[in-house]
Each structure stands twice: as C-alpha cells, then as structure tokens.
Amino acid sequence: MMVYYGYRDSSGEYYVVVDSEKCDGCGKCVQQCPQNALELGTIMVDLEDKLVAAVTEEHRRKIKYTCSPCKPETSAAPCVLACEKKALTCTWNPEK
Amino acid sequence: MSNDGSKDKVEYWRWREYRKTVSSKSWRDAKIVTAGVDVGSVSSKAIIMADGKIYSYSIMRTGSNSPDSARKVLDWAMEGTGLSLDDIKYVVGTGYGRVNVPMANKAVTEIACHAKGANYIWGPTVRTILDVGGQDIKAIRCDENGRVTSFLMNDKCAAGTGRGMEVFADLLKVPVEEIGEVSLKVDVEPDPVSCTCVVFAKTEAVGLLRKGWPKERVLAAYTRAMAVRMSKLLERVGCEKDFVVTGGQSKNVGIVTRIENIIGLKRLPMPNYEENGLDPMVAGAIGAALFAKALYEKSQAA
Numbered sequence: 001m002m003v004y005y006g007y008r009d010s011s012g013e014y015y016v017v018v019d020s021e022k023c024d025g026c027g028k029c030v031q032q033c034p035q036n037a038l039e040l041g042t043i044m045v046d047l048e049d050k051l052v053a054a055v056t057e058e059h060r061r062k063i064k065y066t067c068s069p070c071k072p073e074t075s076a077a078p079c080v081l082a083c084e085k086k087a088l089t090c091t092w093n094p095e096k
Numbered sequence: 097m098s099n100d101g102s103k104d105k106v107e108y109w110r111w112r113e114y115r116k117t118v119s120s121k122s123w124r125d126a127k128i129v130t131a132g133v134d135v136g137s138v139s140s141k142a143i144i145m146a147d148g149k150i151y152s153y154s155i156m157r158t159g160s161n162s163p164d165s166a167r168k169v170l171d172w173a174m175e176g177t178g179l180s181l182d183d184i185k186y187v188v189g190t191g192y193g194r195v196n197v198p199m200a201n202k203a204v205t206e207i208a209c210h211a212k213g214a215n216y217i218w219g220p221t222v223r224t225i226l227d228v229g230g231q232d233i234k235a236i237r238c239d240e241n242g243r244v245t246s247f248l249m250n251d252k253c254a255a256g257t258g259r260g261m262e263v264f265a266d267l268l269k270v271p272v273e274e275i276g277e278v279s280l281k282v283d284v285e286p287d288p289v290s291c292t293c294v295v296f297a298k299t300e301a302v303g304l305l306r307k308g309w310p311k312e313r314v315l316a317a318y319t320r321a322m323a324v325r326m327s328k329l330l331e332r333v334g335c336e337k338d339f340v341v342t343g344g345q346s347k348n349v350g351i352v353t354r355i356e357n358i359i360g361l362k363r364l365p366m367p368n369y370e371e372n373g374l375d376p377m378v379a380g381a382i383g384a385a386l387f388a389k390a391l392y393e394k395s396q397a398a
Binding site: 001002003004005006008013015043044047060 | 204205208244245246247248249328329332333387390391394
C-alpha cells in the first residue's frame, strides 16, 4: 500500500510517501526526522498487525509547515536518507 | 414573543439521525453477531451484522466525548432488537476516534474499513473511493478484494467536508441536506470561490451575498471550489473506474455532480439504503463489522 501524506496548493504539491510493503518498521526515519513528525503506526495486512512509518496525526494537517525546512532537497531529506529499504520518499512538484 | 422567536430558530445545519433494523430474520438464528463502530469527527455510525449480513444500524452526531458517542451509537443500533453487548462476539472500532471505542476488541484504520465497506456495498469492481467525511477528505484506491493499494489524505482543513457544509447551511439558511440540490439551481456555473478554507470561504460568501448574489449562486461557487479540490486529490491517486463516493457528502448531489463533470467519470449509483442498510455514509462501519467477523473467526481457528 502506498500512503501519501501531504498537500497541494497554488505553489505546488508535496507528499511524503510510505510504501507499507517495503517498510519493515525499523523506525530509523522516526529518529532522524528533525521535526518529530513521524511515528510507527499499526496497520492491518491480511488480518495481521504490522508496524510501519507514518506521519503523526498532529502533523498530518500541517505538513506544509512541518516539512518546509527539508523540502528544497527532497531526495536528501533526513527521513529519506535514513530509510535503507527505500520505503520512504518525498516528492515536491512546484506549480508551473 | 419568545414562542415566535424560538419557532424561527431553525437549526439549518442539523441532519437526520436515525436507526434501522433491516433484517427480517432474528439475530438469534445467526452463528456470529459482530459490530463495527465508526466514530467520526462529526457523525458516529454503528453496524451490527449477523453472519456477515447487515442486521441493524444507526447514525448519530458525535458528541464531545468519543467513548460516550461510541456507546450511544451502538446502544441505539441494538435498541428494540433484544441484543445486548454480550451477544456481540467481536467489535471493531474505526474512524477518527477509533482508539476511544471502549467496547472494541480491536481498532482498525478507517482507510482499510472504507475500502472493505465500499467493496461490500458496490462489489468487487470498485477501484477508486472518494471519502468525504466530517473533517477530511480521503482518496483511496483498492483491489477487487477491497484491499487498499494506495491512499491520500487531504491537507489542512475542513472546507468541502461535512462540517464546512454545516457552516454554510447556517450562513445561508438552507437546510444542510438540501444544499446540493439548491447549488444546482443555477443557469450558468459561477467561478469557484478562491478560498478553500471554511473560515475564509465564509467571509468570501458573505461578500458575494452583499453584492446581491442569490443563495444558489453562492452555494454553486462554494461547492464548485470544493469539487475542484477533491478532483485534484483523485487525480493524484489516479481515478480508475469503478468510482464511488462514501461518507456523509455522498448524499450531496451538488458536490458529486460537479466532481463527475470535472473528472469525466460517473460514480456508481447510491444503493437503496433505506431498504438494505447499504448507506455509503456507514461504509467505514460496514468494513469494521466485516473485519470483526474475520478477526473473530481467526481467533476461533487459532
């Protein structure tokens, strides 16, 4: 499952994307996020619980502000670099 | 004076709370009775299933306290059926307040429940679900088993959601359940309002009213703006048919018609929910009750 957390407005669109199949819940991204915006959350896969990285409820609605310090270099964001499974990506597409 | 005054005080935002027993069979003949309780930010829904078929359900306003709302809505679904909590083998809680459903054996995310519920309501052809709830909008893609393949949550605010519509109902003195119809009574579609925040959009709407715009036109401009925004969410997850709308706003024809026009795809029709209980507003609770059955069976097999 691909989970998109982010926003889209007149400046462009920004998403933190978690691939819950690749994510093994190691929690390295959670430790590396300078804004403490990530946590491990439980999802259900084939009736079994699985821990995966997620943006916290608190930050889901303010990603625009929370993620802005890391946004210019999406490929070098600390959370992205921390992920060995390449399960977490950030995308930023400015409005043309 | 006070009598006339109170009569004039219509609560335009208020929508219908109701319960219904839809099965003609007795739950006592069923092997397993399960329940799903979806405590949303604006409405709470409960579904009781007998052997995986809807037995009864209820929809009411969420109060200030999630555990209380969960208890009340489930009690209401059981009302007059002779059921008590002890008869229900497994309860799954979902929605915004899912961790606060005291009688739940387990909490499952509303995303998983909505996809499962939509699959149950419309069948395995459903691929894209737009859930417009009380305070947020979600675009969900799923496979033929109702398993989520991707989902996207909206950004910041309540505009275009149930709560936003309640605010506009009060402002324009149009009953909230008629907003959709009224917004379609325009000959020419106006430009959408520029603000997608409820508070700012309300200010903008007041300005338009002062300019002499009729209610229909103001509502059309607001509804249009929200539909544009929702269509963009759908664009991001990729809108593949069959497409359905769940949540309270599935009943808002103004929103739904405009989204259909923008994306060029019709949603699957609303089921005859008054008869069969397949109300798109309770899709999350339906999914939760189905998970409850599966989880109970799994616990018994172990």
